[in-house]
Amino acid sequence: MLNRYEFITNTSEQTVEFAERLARFLEPGDLLALEGDLGAGKTTFTKGLAKGLEIRKVVNSPTFTIIKEYHGRLPLYHMDVYRVGDTFEDLGFDEYFEGEGVTVVEWAHLIESQLPEEKLTIFLYNESSEKRKIVLIPGGNRYEQLCKEIFQ
DSSP states (O other), X not given: OOOOEEEEESSHHHHHHHHHXXXXXXXXXXXXXXXXXXXXXXXXXXXXXXXXXXXXXXXXXXXXXXXXXXXSSSEEEEEEOTTTTTOOOOOOHHHHHTSSSEEEEETGGGGGGGSOSXXXXXXXXXXXXXXXXEEEEEESHHHHHHHHHHHO
16 A cells, blocks of 8 residues: 555645645656646646746646646646547657656546656645645655655
8 A cells, every 4th residue: 555645735825835845855857646626726736846946937737738848946847638638649758757857747647558657646636615635645765755755
């Protein structure tokens, strides 16, 4: 059984702050698989990651472009694969996963077969209009250590 780490936020600002804290521990090649309810804050979470990675550009969902790149302390590769489904050809995802930046994949389960085994899966759940439950499931030692650092 994989370990689970849970965190509750009561405002979108707290979601951003949590993601910003997480970003401070991220390293080149890290992969975050974002899952959860529609409107649960996956893009808000990514905005917090960008802030923590010292990215100054406005972050928004890459729904229609699939991948957006941002540059800060580390590059951030923000993917939204919701519309890709299983009808995609090789879009070169592995080049991002093995790259010098941090990759965030919204709706990651849709391209599960393309994802490395080692990743940090993050579920965001709507608990109420503002309250979110954030569940982190580390896949691999790197992400287990990352979770321990964040939650200590």
